[in-house]
Structures are given as structure tokens and as C-alpha cells.
Amino acid sequence: MISARGLTKSYGSTRAVDDLSFEVRPGVVTGFLGPNGSGKSTTMRMVMGLDRPDAGTVTIGGRRFHDLRWPLREVGALLEAKAIHPGRSATNHLLAMAHTNSIPRARVDEVLAMVGLESVSRRKAGKFSLGMSQRLGIASALLGDPGVLLFDEPINGLDPEGILWVRNLLKGLAAEGRTIFVSSHLMSEMALTATDLVVIGRGRLIADTTVDDFIASNTVATVLVRSPGADGLAAALRSAGAGVTTRPDGALLVTGVDAGRIGDTALAAGIALHELSPVQASLEEVFMELTSDMVDFHGQTPAEVGV
């Protein structure tokens, strides 16, 4: 269990995290979403006792980080995968970490096998690819077999097989009753992995909910309808109180009534239906919609800049 209360942190005149409160419960994967620069990494650093909040507190299992007796065995974190001395081997890197918390050497070999790095454990970490570094970072988070785990962008640089592995690993860790807090900017991946969500923008809490509720409560139920008599159907639906917009390809997007009502209306009007499908908004669409005014760094497509 991670519990943040009124977390606030400024760097100079920039307020990175602003009165942020949330809870991360054990047993499920909790996704931590926000645009670049929204304060995700700052929040994670405050959880790990690296940055000192200007105001507010954050606790791990009810205790602040600096009150933990064996930090590595109570909370594991992957914050920066490449933050390893390039001249040190993976084994020695983990061994140095293990010593601080009286973790036996055999556990080092165990986590290296777990992440699939046992064959390169003696190689210098500076020679590792980003994907291998991520795996080593995950190994270091797992080293103390902790009940609480934080992962900052864990699938960066991983190949599809690695991404699938991380997804299953995170779910497996949660199923073991651990608290799993994962930041990512890859919404589609979070939709597949996370059950709960903490969403922030500009350092403020936008949502602390489940993925399903987040999508449901932030989208208007829409049904896509194709019909040879689209114009007549649109008129009939409007008179039944529905909102109807016509797409360029002739399909209708209907809001305000469910698919059953649309079918009944079409039958009553004697108009044939070729397609009738509820549109499920993706987590990505909902997220973009909700945070569009909170993104600090907008890119432009060539068309927008007039190329």
C-alpha cells in the first residue's frame, strides 16, 4: 500500500507536483499516467525518499521511506534503467545492492535468472542494450522480494517478447498480493496491464479510479450505424431524441440512445441496417481528451507547420 497525502514539490518557480493525494492498493497493478513533465518521476522519487516534499507525506505500508528498517526488502524500484556504473558487471551491481539489506548472494543469481540475464551476468553493464538494462533494473527491484514495487517506464526499449513478459510479470506480482505502481506513457499497454489508475497532469490529480470507470465516466456512449437509408434513419433517430452526426464515409455516429433503441427505430421506419456497433473509446483517446490542455510539450505534424 502506497499512500500520498497532499504531496507538493517545486523546483525553483516550477511546481512539479501540486497537492497530490492518492492510494495504491495491493493485489492489482496500478497505472500511473500523465503527459511528459507532469510530475510522475518526481512523485516516484518522493515515494522512494530521494526528493523531499515541500509539503505533504507519502507512506509505504504506513511508514515513511526513511523509517523503513530494510528499505530494499520492503519497496523495490526501477527508476532509471541506465543508472548503473558502466564498468561493473550485472552480478556485482546486484551484489552491492544485496549487501546493504543482508540479502544472500543466491538471491542475486535467482533474480538474474528470473529476468533472463544469467548468461551475461559477468559482462560489464555499460555494454548492455537498453532492453537488457531494463531487465537488470527489474531484477534490482525484485532483489529484496518486496511487497511494494515501483516501475518508472519499465517497457522502454523492450522488444515485443519483453513487453509481453513485463505485462505478465506485473500481473503475476500483483496476483501474489503485492502493491504494483507502474508509470507509463503507453496507454494501450496500461489498458492491458493495469486495473487501477492514477492520472495526473501538471502535477495535479486528474483521476484516481479503475481503468474501466475512467473510460466509462469520461466518454459518451456512441453507436456506429451504417444504413442504405442513412438520411431517413438520422431524421427518425433525431426525433427519438438521439444526437446524430454523419461521418464523411456516410456512417452515422449516434449518441443518447443505445443500440437496441436504434434497431427498433430502424425497424419501425422500415429502414435496413448494415452495421450497428457500439464504439468503445480507448484509454488513449480518453487520456488525450482529458489532458489535452495540460500537455507542456506539443509536437506538430508537417501539415500543421505548413510543410
Added chain:
Amino acid sequence: MTTTAASRVVLPDVDHGRAGFVTQVRSEWTKLRSVRSTWVCLTIVVVAGIGLSALVTNIEAGRWGTLGLADRATFDPVRISQTGSFLSQFVVGVLGALVITSEYATGSIRTTLAITSKRTTVLSAKLLVIGVVVLVVAEATAFASFFTSQAVLVAHGAKMLPADSSIITQVRSAAIPYVSLADGGALRAVALSGVYLLLLTLLACGIGFILRHTAGAIAAFVGVLLVLPLIVNVLPSSLADSFERYLPSNLGLAMILVTTRKTDFAGVLLPPWEAAGLLALYVVIVVVLAGWLLVRRDA
């Protein structure tokens, strides 16, 4: 790959004990021994310490016949045996700084601090480990240099200085002198030569904790040893004379000088133990500042 991350290795009970100084020392030793820069620096200390000292001793002994009486009277067979420490002082400075600045450069300091609940433990454990390693190597090198250089002198027909100080000058003018370790002050001078390198290592490490940047820390360290004396030199001589003896480089010189003998530095420098104490005080001040900043600053 396994489907569970649970440890099959039995970990010690979480409810007993806590991560502390002893566990951190083990970690810091693992970190120190597992990078090549450590062994490169220590090898240079040994090779430069013994080799450079023997080389300079050999050159000096070879041109003894051409030296004037004044130069012969101030020749110090102990000091020349520690010539290599002029180079070694910079090498241990680099090593002391790198122990911490390499963690800031790679970002691994955040891993270090995120697995220990008390930050000052990291500072004290690092100082202990690097201190013990450098002290052992530096002392062994200092004594090896001493014996090597005396052997070089003997090979050039050196005569041991007698205990009777009234005839020392006469003996010096006749032949190049060498000394035994038991000779007044020699043991202390050689031992403090190693202690000097220890204190500089700790000083550099403290500077590294404060500046958190490899190039910055090494530049500051070199500045203290080389640039500070230059600045003091351009002060009015009345001021320079009163400051000079407190410079770290001159404290080091005072520590390895055999003051019972007449040398060109007699009276200018502090007595050896006072010099060692003052340099240790500088180290304490820097380390306390480093610890204060370490606890307060964001990692």
C-alpha cells in the same frame, strides 16, 4: 523464466535488525573492488611511489659529487624516499573523488540512496572503505619506497648518519648519507607519508560529495594542492609567511620531514604531528559539510 518473483532463497527476518553501517560497508567494498579505476589508481600509487622515488634517489645520489656544501647539509634521505607521493597525492585524490562522483555521473547514487534509510551511513561507509584501502596501500608503498631508496643510496656508497649530531655535518660533506628506520624521526616520517595520502583521499571524497561532479571535484582538489600555494605566494610576504604553513600541501611536507635534521624548511613548517592534526581537522570540516548537504539535498 519463472511465473513467480517470490524468493526461494530464504531472506533474513524483516522484523529483526536493520540496514546500517556494517551492511553498507560490505556494499561499498563490493562497489569499490568491482570497478577497474580502483585497481588502476592503486597500481599507480604503488609503482609511482616506489619507482619514482628510487629513480629520483638514484639521480640525486649520482650527482652528489657536484653538489655544494649547503645542498649536502640539507639532503634528507627520508624525504627523497617519499618523492613518489607528490604524484600519488593526485592519484588518491582522483580515486577518493571518483568513489562518489561516479555514482552521480551514472545516476546510480539514486539506487544507493533508495535502498538505505539513513544517508549519512553511505558517507561514513564510503569513507571507511576507501580510507582503509588507501591507508594499507599507501603505508606499504611508503615503507617499500623507504627501503628501496635507502638501498639505492647504499649502492652509491652512502654512509649511515651517526647518532652524534655534532659530527653530522662533517659526515655529510664526505659521503651521501642514508638512514635506518630506527633513526630519529624516520619511522614517524614514513608512517605519516601514508597517513598524508589517506587524509587527502578522504578530503577528495568529501569534496566529491559536496560538488557531485567528477571534473569539478578533481579540479577543486588539484586547486587546493597546486593553485592555493600560488595564490598565497602572490600575497604580501608578511601575509604569505603566516598562511603558507597551513596549506594542505605544506602540511604534507611537514608530516614527512625529519625535523631533527637541519633542512631548508626548518622553522617555516608546523611540527609533524600538529600538521597531521590540522590536515585531519580540514578533512573533518569538509566531511561534516558533505554529510549536512547529503541529508538535505534532493538526490
